[in-house]
Amino acid sequence: MTADKPYLTGHYTPVADEITATELTVEGALPPELNGLLLRNGHNPKPGVTPTHWFKGSGMVHGVRLCEGRAAWYRNRWVHTPALQGAPYMTELGPDLTASTAGTHVIEHAGRLLALCEANVPFEITPELETVGAHDFGGKLRTAMTAHPKEDPVTGELHFFGSSPFPPHLVYYVADAKGEIVHSSEVPGATAALKHDFALTRRHVVFVEGNVTFDPAESSGIPYGWSDRQPARIGVMPRGDDGARHTRWFSIEPGNMLHTANAYEDGRGRVVLEGPTVDREGFLLSWNWWVGAPGRGTEPVARSYTRRWVVDLDAGTVDEQIIDDLPVEFPTLNEEYLGSENRYQYAISFPDEKGFGGYGVVKYDRTTGARRIHQAGDARMPGEAVFLPAAGATREDDGYLLTVVSDLKQDASHLLVLDASGLDRIATVHLPHRVSAGLHGSWIPSTGPDDTEA
Template sequence: MGVQAGFETLDREVVVDLEVRGELPHWLAGTLVRNGPARFETDKGSFRHWFDGLAMLHRFGFADGAVTYRNKYLETPSFRAARDDGHIAFGEFATDPCRTIFSRFFTHPRLRNTSNANVNVVSDGDRDFALTETPIAVEFDRETLATVGLTDHHDGIDGHVTTAHPHRAPLTGDLVNYALKFGRRSVYRIYRQRGQVKELLASMPTDRPGYMHSFAVTERHVVLAVFPLVVNPLSLLLRAKPFIENYRWRPELGTRFVVFDQRDGSVVADERTDAFFAFHHINAYDEDGRVVVDIAAYPDSTVVDALYLDRVRGDAELPLSFPTRYEVDLSGGGIRSRRLASDTLELPRIAYGSHNGRDYRYAYGVGARDNGTRDFLNQLVKVDVHSGQVKLWHEPGRYPGEPVFVPAPGARSEDDGVLLSVVLDAGAGRSGLLVLDAATFTEIARADVPHAIPFGFHGQFTSR
């Protein structure tokens, strides 16, 4: 079956108790909810890209050393159209449902009106939401994973696309994100949410919007890294192509770092550096008149094309990202950059609750064994960003997902806690939950799931 099992449709929805091998920490109690695509075909069509599959939630519950598991599709208009009518009815990242120039012009599917929230999950304290790169969020019940309904997660902050990676501002606790509105003069709108009130913080007009999957915050700033994968907004309406295929790689533009003051939205730095591309920021912080921004950086945007399903199911090479530091001088001194480690890193996580937006030491993620490009992401990585030292977890034939850090109560150090990762055993055709000691990077427990879980994107742990 091989790595292809991670890109195959999962039809089963189950509720089961898992057998735990090893011993979980007595303090580990709560839920891990992971999100990702799990259906790649309909009766009348197929999705073209990994990012387009229909969203399924996976819940791991922890209590008294035991683990439970359940999984469930998000029942959105996008899902119901595929299930009930067999249609791909909404524009996705790289899949266009329309078949004629006439219908393309009048429905504008490339503006991605999908409710297929398959990227991330977030909680506002009382409610839980699944997110994608459109402003449509999907509320779900954390215990049952049942879909509650759709909501405009921006609520008055007008825009066509956004990120599924909102941040909590380290000092205020505000939820910060941006929305991009396409138009003759497109505009990025950065906003913050205090309680249930959303407030526009800053606007930045642009003629050629860039594709940005994430951004960064520090204690004092919001940072947008605008990569030169850009679009003419008219193309989204006039060209017969899916959303991302309207974007063009323009390395001569370089990568633009724009730093905004969180207090009043003013621009305190606007600098460019050599072209590169990324999906994920690792962390950022303020230091001595500079903003330090760590990113899982690719040399260019070819990774987007590499993740079409016909390629990842085959033997195409996978471009690799490396943890890279960019230091933006706030006094106009430009940008310095350097690689933080020699091993690849993607789907990065940190001790978010204590170190997001602040100086930190450890980053966790997935990578490729010996930096190989002929296999999918097949190891877990821990990077000491101070020293560049790396710890690795690898087992042949196993493919781990994003490692979520859970701190121990009263943690005595930044890496005092555990990492939770869903790992596909390609040979057995099933997945399991792997629990590592974050400090030593050694296994302390695992629990097998009764099926293969398709490769997902992001998840969150909560103690409730």
């Protein structure tokens, strides 16, 4: 590993081994209703491996089991895909969709735990984080799968897509609550632009194409780059079996968005979409960091600001504005409000391109415009904050935020539990070693007493 690769140093230094630890030390009092498993995924190359891009590091899943006020265990495991053993993505027969890093996200649907990477098919893992194997939904998944599927909180359906730089550029899927794909359709009008995330409303599916698109000349192994010629657009597709042929695309200002915060229809039927975006300069700062090129910023999201788009389907217009000047990423919310109008959103704050500002967990009140920050502290970097509703919750923000924090001064990590209402600290779970800064994760509630022990 070399010092010129920022994604292999500091908070991002890979973990070198797999361990299991039980009965973790807890400061404060864990809420007794937190019975389940917190999973967090991220890129973590094996010792001796130096990937050419942060996104090409092999996936490692970290898990913390909470049970009746205890932190029963921690364990971490690489996702054992062909890529972990060096198998190439591109072969003489085309891409091998099983040669995955499986390092972007980890979710549960219909009783399966799936580690995800958008260029590949999912990999199933066990609750003990051991790898089961590639999962293609019984052969019905014919493409790669986004790392950001959306589970409808009303129907239990899983909505997702497969994106490719080659036609068909965009295929939309729906799996029912039992995990069976019941619908797939090609989305007309899509281009080779990068589509990392999307949004779901009660009536529509919302896709975003920014200025980052397929670039065969890119040498990092991730063949994408900024193009001023690629139009930035929002695609709005009605939900339902016949929705794809009614997809409409709307031009927006140049930029690129990796993660949506939420989308919904307002009282006038307009589609409202929010999420952090970067401009051209912000993307180049991030890209240079991701590949270890000269000119990289202090952080890969140093110019990532929350933007709101309001799509008026009747008028055929889009109103957009930056609604906050704080660099943030990894937006989350109480997922019971996914697809509906939400008052509260959460995110992680980062230093700006000059190194000013610090890491923290941010709460936005979309009704009042207020912003609250829980400062992480010097040399402490929190990861994506997962929202868990409190027992008997009556308010949208009545719950907890769980985030894994990397602490460089202590060369350690801890699981931080915050009150989602005021961002006050409730408990800290000390982990047995430092967890490298990663990407996304999920909370998996316990289904019975048998899944709470090591």
